Amino acid sequence: MPKLILQIDNSVLKTCSVGQRASIGRLPDNTVVVDNPAVSGHHAVVFRDGDHFVIEDLASTNGTFVNGKRVTTQKLRGGDTIRVGKSTHAIAFDEQGGDDDAVETAAPEIGAASGETVYLQADKHQALLAWIRSAQAPTTPAVLRVLEGPADQSEYSLHAHTSVIGKSDAALIRLKGLFKPKEAVAIARGDNGYVATVLRGTTRINKATVRERQVLADGDILEVGGLTLEFKLAS
């Protein structure tokens, strides 16, 4: 199976088998992780196209280079050296590779089993690119829609990393009333969705009191400090 060999100063850091595809970038969900600030989160992707492999730059800030030449899409040959961004890492493409340490990726399966020659169909290519881009594109933030109770807006966007509901001046949704907590609930936006952490007082989700933390699901109804709110993911 072909391999990508991550090197720095001619010493090998990691060898990754390329089944149908491999991604290169700074974030840990890539097949080949190049932790350098000058490398984009999802920088480039190497994928099988018929009987050869192609590298595609994912509109990175600092570019992808094959044998010193900046490329957007380029057919790879054995022995090619890839560089990403301004990183001093080099990634060698070994077309023969061994068949030992296969690396599993979560990519959608494309074409036949790895090792076989496949022809990459246009729709599958599109699916692959959509998969890659969904991982890199910031998702549209969810909202809290006010169903009942006194609030300044009818809907609040949960775009921040942390959104607080409470009496505090810094709260996204300000609770009104003398005995309301300064911070009642904090909603954290993470890579895998939204988590509500109850800080003070009682918060109910779908009529059940939340103990400490709860992952929010689309359509959840939150009751906090006299407000009833519906959590809506972006469609």
Place this chain on the structure above:
Amino acid sequence: MAGMRLRVGARTDVGRVRHVNEDVYLLRARQGLFVVCDGIGGGPSGELASRVAGDAIVARLTEADADVQTAHARSGYLPRTSMLADAVRRSNECVYDHARQDRSLAGMGTTVVSAWIAEHVASIAHVGDSRAYLCYQDRLVPLTCDHSLASANANGDEAGLVRALGREPDVDVDLTEVPVRRGDYLVLCSDGLTRMVPESALADVIHELREPQRICDRLVDLANGNGGVDNITVVVVEVMGSWWQRRSTQRRPHAGGTDNAEAHTAD
């Protein structure tokens, strides 16, 4: 901060192999500010780098404390988180300048992991392989991702840092925010702990001992018992409720994490 009190423990230890402790921790419990730095570089330079960076972060945030409300929030982070990031970037310049002015200090650098806890949210900024964890109920959640070759290389044993303070004129600081509530524990530590003590043991010690200083002491002992190949530093912050909440907390099994009506009405 009414309703949220912090109980803090901390310990740093040279370990069993090194002769010098290049780790540093700084605690400003009243402000909710905690910093761990792990210095890099031969001779006195590693010690100096971690000290300079830690001092610079704390000094910056202490002088700017009053401006939190007016601080400019950006890219979806709380103003406090942005301020912490600025302080870490500034500390990078301080270490870098030191190294440039004195040739004997060339190559010095330091990791940093810092937490600023206020209004029930912990802002975390880090560079390098010092880590932060949140421990609640029976879960230990890593809040940081090492900037080391080991994290880029599954087979790597020796962790080489790919990002550190003081090596370049500018540095990319990783940021996280995490809401914290009473009963939560926040752990900051250098790799001298995490390379010697598995995460499962870390969680077990917190659950068993509950008291931050005792947790720190036990973890350092465990790291030394497993070899102590590097300097070991650990800071543990327990988020506590008000006194009446603590009383009600003590009466129930802690790991169960059940809130009772008494605690709620007391709010």
